[in-house]
Amino acid sequence: MDAIVQIIVSGVTLGAMYALASVGLALTFGTMGMFNMAHGLFMTIGAYVTYSAAAVLNLPLGIAILAGLTAGGAVGALMHLVIVRFMLDREDFRTTIMVATAGVAILLQDLILKYYGAYPFRQPAQIEGTFRIGNVAVPYQSLAILVTAAVLIGATAWLLKKTRFGLAIRATAMNQDAAKLMGVKTERTYLQVIIIAGVLAAAAGILISSMASLSPGMGTNPLIRAFVICVVAGLGSVAGAGMTALALGVMEAAIGYYFGARFGFPILLGLVILVLIFRPAGLFGKAEVIRS
């Protein structure tokens, strides 16, 4: 019984972090058809800015986290204004934007390496202490990760479903030309989507680094997992990405316990192959997406 509780705690913690990492990726793909290869670097930037604000500038933790989230959104906005908007109308946008954002990722990672070096700093945004469920000690940090992910993903869902702003995003995602004819300023909508994705990625980066450490390459592994989650859920499915992330997190923890820790990720990759063969549109397909 303790083992099952431990698997659920570990799996939900992993899943919550993956969910935040993947929802932003799903959002940009669902709205713009853009697979953002720099998404992992948005995570890294959020984590490093929070670290700098808290540990170097000695700002209160709340302000440091806010600075990290703002930095994620700001880098997203900058990338849109300097690169993405000039490529939106290209016929091969989906392919070229992957190459362009991969270039941005390499550049940003090198800049972080140059500025901070590669020393694995400790993320100060951490909550110490545990509470117990049976014999299993549950860290408050895990609870904080789950609550933060739930609040941010819930807020994003509310934004998309219940506000005029969200309606504009969904309309743009369904048909850009029709949305324009209805008076939606689609380019501004794209900018807003990238900013939201940047903020979500930064939040994911802060949470992930609180369970590990900071390094310029820290976004690479979560980006691969976020991609796996988006493919399994269906690229572009925001709600599906969140649910899939939690399910895969628990599955990875269970595989780690029952079969061995080294099998967790390879089996997830096997799952992607199966999904691509039997359900190319993903488990949640496009109907679930913001395009519904």
Add this chain to the structure above:
Amino acid sequence: MSISKKPARATSRRNFLKTAGVGTVGSAAALAGLNSSASAQTGEPIVIGHPVPLSGAAAADGIEFKQGMEMAAEEINAAGGILGRPIVLAHSDTESGGDDKVTSAGQRLIDRDGASALIAGYNFGSATALQNVAADASVIYMHADTSRAHGEMVSGDPDRFWGSFMYCPSELYYGSAYLNFIRNLEDTGQFTPTNNKIALVTGPIPYSINIANSIRDAAAEYGYEISLYETVEAPTSEWGPTLAKIREDEPGFVVITHFFPGDQAQFMIQFLQNPTNSLVYLQYGASLAAFRDIAGDAAEDVLYATSIGVLTGEIGTDFSARYLEKYGEAASPNGGAQTYEALHLFAQAAAMAGGVGEAYDDEQNKRVADRLRGMIYRCPTGVIRFDQSKQQAFSYPVQTDDPSLGMAHIFSQIERKEENGKIISPPPYGVVDFRTPKWIKS
């Protein structure tokens, strides 16, 4: 050559340290002497290539390797360089990558930067890539990959790999050294485990796997039973499933040979949330400041070992003080010392051989290799004396019971998170006694 399973004979620490050799400060003086008695060569700089992981998972070590090289180069140049020729360093980042990254970094240093020798700490990959680069270019290559593959490769084809030297022992000795260590703790009454089970957790790197296998294969011989053999990914931040297995079948000993300091720190943080009565040993990573930074209070009482760590006594203490003064309190002398002493050793051997040859000058570089092969060199991490066929350093006390003839395989325990661990074994280097970790209930 046989591997001793007996604990080292106690040696008088004071007497040994008094007669232990000149060390690296003395080495700079010896080099200055050689320089003054020799006629200066061309005066042109000698480029030493330094292929190490300056980014990625092993960057915490890579940064220390680079600093160690810089410190040694400054001292050597202050002593007149190598026969009047100053040393210039060329660094190349191997990105914590495999053989592809390591090979291209080494090749770039030789072809583009004009390196006359390659000196590294450790790199990832098969630990056989740079030996081939060095052999093709006829240059000396010194490294601390701690890999048995080096010895097998060099002894298998000495005509080709004459220039490659591993200035630390192979990782295979970690197994018997660890088992000897815990056996000795039990036999001397310093520690009474709850049972004889060992939970072994390793990572994806051959170094970690080989050490875990060497413990697994010899455990029964020492009276221990392997209750868990688990392999984790790198990086691993969520240890829940692995810890659940450890807690389900409580072992007397937990051994983590996956050596990334960040991952080890997370292990300790999560282990201590609900600890078992197990003696925890972390392979190498815990010797780095990054581990203590990330783990915080959870670092205390952890045991670790390294076969190339800075020792106590005048030479080690002097080096640590100078290194920390130069690079700050967060620096790790254990990492910096490796390349520091390798470059000093190379400079002294090259000076005695009459200078460094350019790349592809196998005649002169073979003279340097001959000198290296014959040296017994006291440095901050102990004594470098090369096995003549494998061209790797002998281990004390695993291969020799004479501390003046082997590099010490030291076991340390972290007393305070603010300080490096204190050496508890082997004699004569131990400065503190083993203490039972505070999480173990009697």
